[in-house]
Amino acid sequence: MLALRSLRNRRTxxxxxxxxxAISVALLLGVQKMRTAxxxxxxxxxxxxxxxxxxxxxxxxxxxxxxxxxxxxTANVSWAxxxxxxNHPDVAWTxxxxxxxxxxxxxxxxxxxxxxxHYRFAGDRSIRFASGQRFADLYDAVIGADVARQLGYKQxxxxxxxxxxxxxxxxxxxxxxxxxxxxxxxxGTPIDRTVHVSLEAxxxxxxxxxxxxxxxxxxxxxxxxxxxxxxxxESITAFMVGMRTKVMTFTMQRAINEYRxxxxxxxxxxxxxxxxxxxxxxxxxxxxxxxxxVVLAGLLGMLTAILTSLNERRREMAILRSVGAQPRxxxxxxxxxxxxxxxxxxxxxxxxCYGLLYAAKxxxxxxxxxxxxxxxxxxxxxxxxxxxxxxxxxxxxVPAWRAYRNTLSDGLTIRV
Amino acid sequence: MDDTRAPAxxxxxxxxAWPGKPVLLQIKHFRIARGERVxxxxxxxxxxxxxxxxxxxxxxxxxxxxRLLGTDLAGLGxxxxxxxxxxxxGFIFQMFNLLPYLDVLDNVALPTRFSRARRQRIEGGDxxxxxxxxxxxxxxxxxxxxxxxxxxxxxxxxxxxxxxxxLLGSPExxxxxxxxxxxxxxSREDFLQLVMAECAKRGTTLLFxxxxxxxxxxxDRVISLDELQRSDAEAA
Numbered sequence: 315m316l317a318l319r320s321l322r323n324r325r326t327x328x329x330x331x332x333x334x335x336a337i338s339v340a341l342l343l344g345v346q347k348m349r350t351a352x353x354x355x356x357x358x359x360x361x362x363x364x365x366x367x368x369x370x371x372x373x374x375x376x377x378x379x380x381x382x383x384x385x386x387x388t389a390n391v392s393w394a395x396x397x398x399x400x401n402h403p404d405v406a407w408t409x410x411x412x413x414x415x416x417x418x419x420x421x422x423x424x425x426x427x428x429x430x431x432h433y434r435f436a437g438d439r440s441i442r443f444a445s446g447q448r449f450a451d452l453y454d455a456v457i458g459a460d461v462a463r464q465l466g467y468k469q470x471x472x473x474x475x476x477x478x479x480x481x482x483x484x485x486x487x488x489x490x491x492x493x494x495x496x497x498x499x500x501x502g503t504p505i506d507r508t509v510h511v512s513l514e515a516x517x518x519x520x521x522x523x524x525x526x527x528x529x530x531x532x533x534x535x536x537x538x539x540x541x542x543x544x545x546x547x548e549s550i551t552a553f554m555v556g557m558r559t560k561v562m563t564f565t566m567q568r569a570i571n572e573y574r575x576x577x578x579x580x581x582x583x584x585x586x587x588x589x590x591x592x593x594x595x596x597x598x599x600x601x602x603x604x605x606x607x608v609v610l611a612g613l614l615g616m617l618t619a620i621l622t623s624l625n626e627r628r629r630e631m632a633i634l635r636s637v638g639a640q641p642r643x644x645x646x647x648x649x650x651x652x653x654x655x656x657x658x659x660x661x662x663x664x665x666x667c668y669g670l671l672y673a674a675k676x677x678x679x680x681x682x683x684x685x686x687x688x689x690x691x692x693x694x695x696x697x698x699x700x701x702x703x704x705x706x707x708x709x710x711x712v713p714a715w716r717a718y719r720n721t722l723s724d725g726l727t728i729r730v
Numbered sequence: 731m732d733d734t735r736a737p738a739x740x741x742x743x744x745x746x747a748w749p750g751k752p753v754l755l756q757i758k759h760f761r762i763a764r765g766e767r768v769x770x771x772x773x774x775x776x777x778x779x780x781x782x783x784x785x786x787x788x789x790x791x792x793x794x795x796x797r798l799l800g801t802d803l804a805g806l807g808x809x810x811x812x813x814x815x816x817x818x819x820g821f822i823f824q825m826f827n828l829l830p831y832l833d834v835l836d837n838v839a840l841p842t843r844f845s846r847a848r849r850q851r852i853e854g855g856d857x858x859x860x861x862x863x864x865x866x867x868x869x870x871x872x873x874x875x876x877x878x879x880x881x882x883x884x885x886x887x888x889x890x891x892x893x894x895x896x897l898l899g900s901p902e903x904x905x906x907x908x909x910x911x912x913x914x915x916x917s918r919e920d921f922l923q924l925v926m927a928e929c930a931k932r933g934t935t936l937l938f939x940x941x942x943x944x945x946x947x948x949x950d951r952v953i954s955l956d957e958l959q960r961s962d963a964e965a966a
Contacts, residue, residue: 316843319831319832319836320829320831322831323830323831629826630829632823633823633827633828633829633840634829634840634844635788635812636786636815636821636823637816637821637840637841637843637844637845637895638812638813638815638816638817638841638844638845639812639816639844640808640809640812640813641808641812642809643844722788725783725786725788725789726779726782726783726786726788726821726823726907727779727783
């Protein structure tokens with residue numbers, strides 16, 4: 315193939331052009347893969363939960379504080395309402411959530427052992443323990459993988475929970491320290507950054523607190539005295555619901571939203587996640603647009619390289635004409651050249667992207683909890699890559715047209 | 731379309747002007763018989779290249795006819811003219827005849843990529859063997875030479891490779907446009923002898939264009955472009 319041999323003769327320029335296209339394609343594909351991974355990671359944060367119920371606020375707000383540990387609840391759900399829904403015949407299980415405290419910047423979540431039993435993420439993955447076990451004693455804590463790594467905690471370490479949120483809290487529940495009984499495996503979800511304790515423990519540490527202040531002197535209740543008290547909470551922040559039959563989900567959602575005794579809100583996590591993603595997704599669309607422009611720059615580089623080569627190749631064209639090449643041969647040769655450059659660039663780019671993704675995979679998983687499965691090329695990816703080559707062929711028509719015009723005017727005259 | 735009795739090249743009442751320029755070429759009548767070897771003399775700028783463009787079918791005259799082997803080029807479409815050129819004409823230019831990215835044999839074989847007729851005219855159908863045979867006849871048998879990149883050949887060697895290419899597949903007409911002017915005096919005559927011997931063997935019509943009249947004696951006939959333009963310099 316003449317176009318290929320001609321390109322090989324100009325291999326330095328050709329290789330540079332291919333590299334430019336390859337890097338831009340790798341970037342585009344990388345962004346696309348990360349985008350998919352981020353979206354999946356997002357959608358994978360919670361699964362298997364049919365409804366999330368909290369005090370009536372916004373759907374996103376409830377999702378953010380109950381699942382992503384971002385923001386605060388405006389109000390609580392009374393224990394009575396929780397019990398009423400939890401005992402409904404259509405409800406299979408519930409996971410209560412009580413938020414509001416923290417430990418050195420990590421959120422503390424009060425819950426019960428049903429959480430470890432029923433919570434699912436990333437499809438059907440359940441929470442697994444890297445070491446230790448669930449709550450057994452009142453003052454047991456189970457920590458996420460990030461908490462353990464960043465703070466260097468081991469099983470058996472004592473931790474003190476701080477009142478309220480924020481990195482630097484001055485009010486600590488120092489009199490009721492917790493023992494770490496379990497460390498969870500990495501999930502790539504906010505679970506990794508959570509300190510889990512039992513609901514009763516949350517009640518216990520707040521027994522002698524009122525309006526954000528601990529009682530002084532005789533009002534104090536010690537850790538051991540607290541064990542004797544009724545530790546049933548008056549209210550919880552939110553709870554997750556698993557239905558016996560999925561078809562009842564909507565009925566239950568409506569029933570909760572129309573609950574008369576207390577203003578409650580029930581959301582379907584998948585719907586809320588999609589809504590949240592639509593909001594967050596703008597950023598990654600912007601990233602995608604940037605990557606697309608980089609690809610365009612790569613293709614323009616190719617166009618420049620071919621156009622500048624044309625003048626020194628007029629001799630080549632005249633020779634080809636003299637042996638019977640038609641102007642359309644010259645035209646298609648140049649379009650083929652653009653196609654070859656772009657195809658080589660795209661293939662190299664794909665290889666580069668996959669190479670980098672596989673190299674980065676362990677680091678991303680261990681250090682950032684991002685589960686990035688490079689996977690194969692999806693139909694969308696292939697469409698994207700094919701359209702790059704197609705765009706290159708279209709762009710190749712520009713130098714091809716100029717060469718066509720040149721060959722017509724030069725004829726057999728060899729210009730050097 | 732291949733009338734064997736028709737002259738190889740016949741030009742009649744030809745007039746050509748580049749767009750927006752005065753008339754450059756005006757030839758009443760001019761013919762070259764088959765197998766004839768003609769030296770066309772003309773100083774640079776006299777319209778030689780334009781005439782070759784018209785004969786080669788890359789330019790079309792505003793008036794008059796160019797007939798090759800009995801076929802009127804004006805009657806053909808652009809694509810057909812290109813194919814006609816590929817099938818029936820071989821060209822040797824002053825210099826830089828070769829594509830730098832092809833090796834010697836591929837350069838010689840180049841016309842067969844575009845012309846099926848020239849491929850079919852090769853006996854046995856082995857293009858590379860025929861190319862090697864032609865190169866040997868033109869004094870380029872050394873295998874090391876055939877393996878080296880074309881731009882490492884001397885100009886004389888390059889011109890012989892170009893001649894082999896122009897002759898491959900036996901086109902009826904060979905047009906040489908100042909093929910010797912980049913060569914030194916001694917190799918000029920050698921080169922010309924080789925080319926003429928090949929043309930004689932195949933009965934190829936040779937139109938040799940040059941400003942250097944010293945070679946004219948080797949040809950059947952010498953025509954001056956100036957004379958062609960002035961009158962109906964019909965001969966033969």
